[in-house]
Amino acid sequence: MDHFTYRNFDLCCEQVSLRTLAADVGTPAYVYSKAALLENYRAYDAAFAEVPHLVCYSVKANANLGVLATLARAGAGADIVSGGELFRALRAGFPPSTIIFSGVGKTRDELREALKAEILMFNVESLSELRTLDEVAREMGVRAPVALRVNPDVDPQTHPYIATGLKTSKFGIPFAQALEAYADAASLKGVEVVGADIHIGSQLTKASPFADAVARIAALVKTLRERSIEIRTVDVGGGLGIRYRAEAPPTHREYATVLLPALRELGVRVLLEPGRSIVGNAGVLLTRVLYRKQTGEKTFVVVDAAMNDLIRPVLYDAYHEIRPVTEARPGVPGETVDVVGPICESGDFLAKGRELARTDEGDLLAVMSAGAYGFAMASNYNTRPRAVEVLVDGNRYTIVRRRETYEDLVAGESAL
Numbered sequence: 001m002d003h004f005t006y007r008n009f010d011l012c013c014e015q016v017s018l019r020t021l022a023a024d025v026g027t028p029a030y031v032y033s034k035a036a037l038l039e040n041y042r043a044y045d046a047a048f049a050e051v052p053h054l055v056c057y058s059v060k061a062n063a064n065l066g067v068l069a070t071l072a073r074a075g076a077g078a079d080i081v082s083g084g085e086l087f088r089a090l091r092a093g094f095p096p097s098t099i100i101f102s103g104v105g106k107t108r109d110e111l112r113e114a115l116k117a118e119i120l121m122f123n124v125e126s127l128s129e130l131r132t133l134d135e136v137a138r139e140m141g142v143r144a145p146v147a148l149r150v151n152p153d154v155d156p157q158t159h160p161y162i163a164t165g166l167k168t169s170k171f172g173i174p175f176a177q178a179l180e181a182y183a184d185a186a187s188l189k190g191v192e193v194v195g196a197d198i199h200i201g202s203q204l205t206k207a208s209p210f211a212d213a214v215a216r217i218a219a220l221v222k223t224l225r226e227r228s229i230e231i232r233t234v235d236v237g238g239g240l241g242i243r244y245r246a247e248a249p250p251t252h253r254e255y256a257t258v259l260l261p262a263l264r265e266l267g268v269r270v271l272l273e274p275g276r277s278i279v280g281n282a283g284v285l286l287t288r289v290l291y292r293k294q295t296g297e298k299t300f301v302v303v304d305a306a307m308n309d310l311i312r313p314v315l316y317d318a319y320h321e322i323r324p325v326t327e328a329r330p331g332v333p334g335e336t337v338d339v340v341g342p343i344c345e346s347g348d349f350l351a352k353g354r355e356l357a358r359t360d361e362g363d364l365l366a367v368m369s370a371g372a373y374g375f376a377m378a379s380n381y382n383t384r385p386r387a388v389e390v391l392v393d394g395n396r397y398t399i400v401r402r403r404e405t406y407e408d409l410v411a412g413e414s415a416l
């Protein structure tokens, strides 16, 4: 179901009018639909119902405590990539036994914190990390539950910056070294091998790379079992794409249909690490038009949100649909514009050469599908306070992160 629809010419998040919301909390604002979050999470849960599984939401996609707590209460686990995300996940109420620690550069301190918290497992990405984890765990007198992240060398056919499963990528242990790495891991006293892990990239819109990757990991698990290395969990990573424009990514069910035959046969507990496909379409960035500007060549619509709020357009060449918050009446002329922010960079745009209904100063626009890697990648560049974040539930909303103040921006600094 689409939780962002027009009612009486007013774009709403569930039953809350974005026009009213903007008047209450100001702009720019990130607005999330609780119903959409839960629907996306439950779609995964239902699609994998026939096997033991845990959907571990990838915290980095959107780490807001309100978002995390919503998913934790619904029964999701968490996939974290830093000590900071561990802190957030615990604060939001995820049981430690549902937390997985991924990432290519975990520090000793981070490993120690996660061992102390007794998380579900570590996805280890190199032999060096394996040895470090073994050492840290032995120092603490514990055994670290471990899965090795194997790089299956499949092409996810996505943007190069978010492709992680090719052999040229920094992620995972090369497939050719996996058996040796597992043999190593099995000999260490400070770690206990429990699983295998893959994550091949993000915003995948085809099912076949997932199928190829799972086939490779299934073959590996079988070989490991022949060598008496028992693998009880297989983590299939995240990466399922969403519709930003005209993409037609597999549905949760289609995704499960591709993965389940191999997983069922292995008889393992299945872990999933979706981020974007849970939160991406559940959020919008609400912004107001500051100025219109005509040059000889172009029409610019200058808005109060900028690349510091949403970096995806310039970082990944990403397309975000932009909708007028007040629905254009039939017959309103369209125009081709660049939607840009106030930042002093030519890369500061939200859309280029975009066909929009004519907008005027003071109008509100909604940048759609901005729930994932939106606020999470926001910065204070140009000393811009980060936007307010709002979680809508039916006809009510909660400010889940207040807008930053100027004082927030200098807290922790010293003028000597």
Ligand SMILES: *Cc1c(COP(=O)(O)O)cnc(C)c1O
Pocket (backbone or CB within 6 Å): 058, 060, 061, 079, 081, 102, 103, 199, 201, 202, 203, 237, 238, 239, 240, 273, 274, 275, 276, 277, 372
């Ligand atoms: C980023 C990431 C994810 C989530 O990817 P999405 O495309 O947002 O689903 C999952 N696992 C790992 C290891 C990641 O780095």
